[in-house]
Amino acid sequence: MNYSRRNFLKAAGISAAAVLSGCAGRLTGPAAQKSRPNILMILTDDQGWGDLSVNGNVNLKTPNIDSLAGEGVVVENFYVCPVCSPTRAEMLTGRYYTRVGVTGTSEGGERINADESTIGDTFKAAGYATAAFGKWHSGTQWPYHPNARGFDEFYGFCSGHWGYYFSPQLEHNGRLVKGNGYIADDFTDHALDFIEKNKNTPFFCYVPYNIPHSPMQVPESYWEKFDGKELEMRHRDPEKENIEHTRAALAMCENIDWNVGRLLEKLDKLGIADNTIVIYFSDNGPNGWRWNAGMKGRKGTTDEGGVRSPFFIRWPAEIRQGTEIPHIAAAIDLLPTLAELAEIPIVGNKKLDGVSLKPLLLGTSSNWQDRMYFSTWNGRVSVRTQKYRLDHEGRLFDMDADPGQRKDVSQKHPEITARLKKAVREWKDETFKPVEPRPFTVGHPGAEITLLPARDGKANGNIERSSIHPNCSFFTNWIDENDSITWDIEVLTAGLYEAQIHYTCKRENVGAELELSFDGERVSRAVKNAYESELKGKEENHVYMRESFVKDFKPMSLGTLRMHGKRGTLRLRAANIPGNEAVDLRYLTLKYKGK
Template structure:
């Protein structure tokens, strides 16, 4: 796998056309890419929503360029894969949002790889969601610094357990504020050299947690604008989402203010977008669909790009574009010439950004998720069922005009079949990728409950795996397993993150892999309460969490190769062994 990655980097012939002194006027531009999570196109006041105020994000549009018809994937991890690679997400092996299906294939080159090779400092702070264990980890995908979490969602937004470059740490305050602080420190630290800062915020994704500073305004607010089918809307959920969006806006303002304060505005590109449609039925300009849907409302995202003094202020572009276009566009704007080994699906939008009347060919964009595919042309959308809609006269997708425009309908149906035949064929029928352990270049490997398979009585704390833990561990016949692969053999210090009431203390736990075994006894009780409900503004559907305690089990020697990593109890003196959250392996 390491050889594959090195090969990709070597085959990308990358040059940069200007000086690397960030203080010079002709220096390569910095890039700040802000991605929100589950924020719909309509969740901004610039979109016409009077329920909330987002002045800082609005100002990006007013002083920069707006892409009025910009499309992402219906859910989180696919959009992240597409913007990082410039390629449709099935090509990169992303087919799910958890349990390994969110991982980006190792032979894909990321935007961070390209900018890092061009001499940029690179960092990502927030929700990664494209793989946890190196070499899927952001530190192995071109990012010098990473702070946040790698799962698809998190269970606590107030000073939670996070990671910094693979090592478990405790967050500092509300997560989006915390990620922004890290971003501001990174900008300050790298003000004299080109940098690429990726801020993948994790809100307004549920659970719906937001500080009182933002919630107080919305808790009892009468909403002026509702979903076009108001009986479907959960008003309290909408209020929480809007409060979270106003918090995002405040943090965007802090980033812009830091750039201005350091005198970097004329040499910094700032991009703002969301990863899919809204995560509830709320006002979204009457568009059909929400998160998870391949209809317009599920995949249309706000997208603003500002580069003071270079890109025109207030320009609105009506040509369709998408997340697959960000990598080639930003590389083009930065003057980075690269020759990727794999063909990009995206194209550079630089002519639309910088030219008055550029020549521009008609194109098609494809949205795919969970067996559904839709096709967007400049004027029409062919939905998953083969119905055709004129998006200019019917943006809500009410009238099927496939009979009226039969030729166009036939063309788009064929384009859809061709795309599915080509792109979806790159996804294997079964995912034989393992959960990797012991990458030689990275000291830490996290093996979470999220990726494990429970056997016997053991149950997952919630059907959504990302922030879940295992419980109901009652028998020595019970076990948790992971299909694993040790990339480089050696000795590893093992910690498990557990909870256990005093009446059940004393269980002996065994970790085994390929004939090697390590046992440890849970001597110290640790029985914290479930957390999350005290901060939730709406009852969540995800798992509640706990403050799990790390316990050093000892050292295990692992040989290179594939096998099954197994955690089981050899002795259970009480009713249950423990509740389990995470194994941390540290190379010695």
Template sequence: MIQFLATSTRVSGTSGCRRTFPRRLLHTMTTLVVPTLAALFAQTVFMSSLRAQSSDRPNVLVILTDDQGWGDLSVNGNTNLSTPNIDSLARDGASFDRFYVCPVCSPTRAEFLTGRYHARSGVYSTSAGGERMNLDERTIAETFRDGGYATGAFGKWHNGMQYPYHPNGRGFDEYYGFCSGHWGDYFSPPLDHNGLIVQGDGFCIDDFTNKAIAFMESNVKQNKPFFTYVPFNTPHAPMQVPDPYWDRFKDKPLAMRHRDPQKEDVDFTRAALAMCENIDDNVGKMLAKLDQWKIADNTIVIYFCDNGPNSWRWNEGMKGRKGATDEGGVRSPLFIRWPQSIPAGKQVSQIAAAIDLLPTLAELTGQKVGGSKPLDGRSLAPLLTRDDADWPDRKIVSHWKNRVSVRNQRFRLDNRGELFEIATDPQQRVNVAEKFPEVMAELVAAAESYQTDVAAGYDDDQRPFPIGHADYRYTQVPARDANFNGGIQRSNRFPNCSYLKNWTQTDEVISWDATVGASGIYEVQLHYTCPAEDIGSTIELSFGDSKLTCQLTEAHDPPLRGFENDRVKRPESYVKDFKVVTLGRIELTEGPGQLQLKALEIPGDQVMDFRLLFFTKIE
């Protein structure tokens, strides 16, 4: 601490004689200089603490994008767009030439989170419960939390909504985003903050970035290492992006096109590239903050994508797109920057996959993985930190539904039984199965072994949806997870952001196979719409012998929305501004059962459009 002692208006000069000090100047020093020096000292102390932290355990920032292909970056040769901030990660860190993820969203997230093939963790779909990881899987967030790190996730989760499938139940102290596979509106939508439904603030990618920055800054000030996971939800449809980005692309000629240009929807490509430039700006904001806080040298930053591009667009001529197990469907960029330990501009030619990121980060940061289940991934640390790493060839399996493909360093066996030498034929145009029968036999055996040992029965799902938990107050039970009968319909064939409509009969039931995790009294809220001419239905919510009856008395009939922000027509459901009403309280007893919602009386033509039930444990 600095102390200034002023006991006299006279001070000693260098010659030893006494010199009069002007009182006005002394006043200026005490009122202006002293506070300024004190502030500088406080800043010095803060920066010293940051430097002390930089020599301690490294922070981790993982950025994952949704439906962005390998080719949607200028660093990979696409001149249609500019992504300087993402490109800088390749320049300043390590870049992997052939890094593989899954063909679609939730499996990739599960493989990153667990270090294991998604089929092992119970993930077999992208909605209606099939996106959930089994609760006996240990996640990368649990590894870092147990190692003393603050853990936060900001964006699209897509591995379970109800606690303990919720991010807060999988090792993340802080969560802000949405748990479904896609969302209906990207501008100030309803979001999930640690289980509560809150209103978003502006374009969601900007919002997620700001929340992630606030989380990291809070922990920097506490001198605590952080593990921050930012799973952006773009450029997944709906194709929405703020005007400045769209204005750059809406009339832009595209110099680089898909290898079969007649397949390409140019406006969709323009929207996707505009969304990628927005992602790049947000990556730049986070990187700038790491520099500002002086922790960039000791922060590991990882950037990758969850699958191939969500449309036919330029992707270096690779075969396939999102949903395919070919190179174009599963090849992702991977950049890892850690200036303190990874050489800038390092190129890694060995194949790698999302299953490798957990063991890699654990080794780089000195964390104990723990858990009893073996990992499918291997640590990439030797490839990142050494030039002479002993790295034997390996096989990486790409799988989605009934399609299995196997990759080794040189070849890919596709799901149709054809063999391609990727080293010389990266676009998979020439089948060389007859030329390399031994390789063919080896990779076929690996595919069969995976199907028998890993994937057999993985989609036989008997898991109920949890309601309530001793450690968590909130449970969302959405329409997307429901079973229903009669004439009830989904608003769209993609369940994630859908609602249920055309509910017209008393013998029609909406239900969920559920289990109550903690006995108690729960307050229930309903998210619905209903026009004035149909208001007045009496509905009953039941679980076992417990029943809650309520009459809908408030009309709410907003128009469909979402399309006003779309740049191209969407395939997914439009949304509404649903009304929230409290139905009342219900006593639930721990254990399995069926949660049912039905109508006892319907005075109009329909009951309502149903979106969500929200349970809060009261006692």
């Protein structure tokens, strides 16, 4: 059996025509007069290929997302990276993430090199209004921040994951703000406002939702449907599956679907749906062992199930609805594809790894060449051609005959195996670029405030993170005057900076004196006000939470520090701890005040 939607549904006894006919029919009337198209790109986080009803999963219903399949084009074999930040890097740059400086998912490893151009740069240069609402995960400080990478408007968080989904602290164009309601709903609200304000000008609206990534928190109205629900479709190795995790993930996917419906409805109401390109895909395979059409692997693996994503693209004015494309494609193709569809030049002069899919989307390709797409994570590399996958251990699988990767055919096809192994070696030699340790930048001319989260700092002495996962963590257990927190920074603009911490402090620990120093300059201030806050997320979690719980933190100024334009260690220590501890710390911010 083949894992294309049509073949899977046929094998499952479900009519593909029936499914797709239920998806089509939203759009009526003639196509709008041709003009430069708007772009609405929706990216989900940890949603597997199988987490949609249009792909045959009867455990949930996703009619709004499914409608994109019926009204647009389905790219059946679309590939992303095994984890979050690499996929974002490839989508943003059109280049393999191993080329562009991305080495990890936290502590600076998620940053795209500053000399790379992005899809935001390209559309902004062409006169588009550009915005991103959601999870950025490609750098926090300028020049890595979304506002520095071609997106005029940003609302969300720059970290790899967030610890609380109900009115959490977020940021808006570099400033910390408080969210409003469930996080995916909030991101959608901001995207709707942006679309409304820019309805008469071309826009590029990027909505990277952060669900169904853990923590598994979802509004009660969605959870009620799945609480205790018997799941008809299970993972191919059901003993691996955590049913509660699956239920929560599916509930979150239905929330995504509702929000996608809100976005599509807005386009319809504004009369701009016909000339808006809508794209929907996910950043990696599912974040749990759940039904995924029998594919091998999940998030973090380079097997089919870890890197195959749903992909739908709708443009009623130009793309024939109900089209299915079997050719392999990938996130690296989105920049060249969208630029060519919009007929705008690509910013930057670096060679792209992606290719434009326009001929496939418009049905003008008569001789599409077979290609290879390489997947890598943690030193493991797999390569996919149209017919075969060579896994990281050198085993070969015929993906047409054996899409579940159960039978190694490398001995049967030694020439193909040797050719693909050689291709992997050559690809690694070409694209695996060493990345020197990079400091966190302070005082970029484009940013008035530099945000240095605990995630980017280093704990010294007894100080501990609130979780082994740095993203959205805070520092705690600051019990000794020899303890300190340090950041490896480079000051891009010398001058005076107002330093501010975001802290909690128990009443009995008031009086702790904190000192911030850099290159011989220092400033210090005693904590005069207690501020205590309860941890959030415990009651809302439906599954054990690996990420850090969060709490509210209070800002406090440490004074003004003169910082020289150089690289060095920024150190925060407690010169005096009169109680049992100093403070818990979430952020340090530095605001440029002038020379």
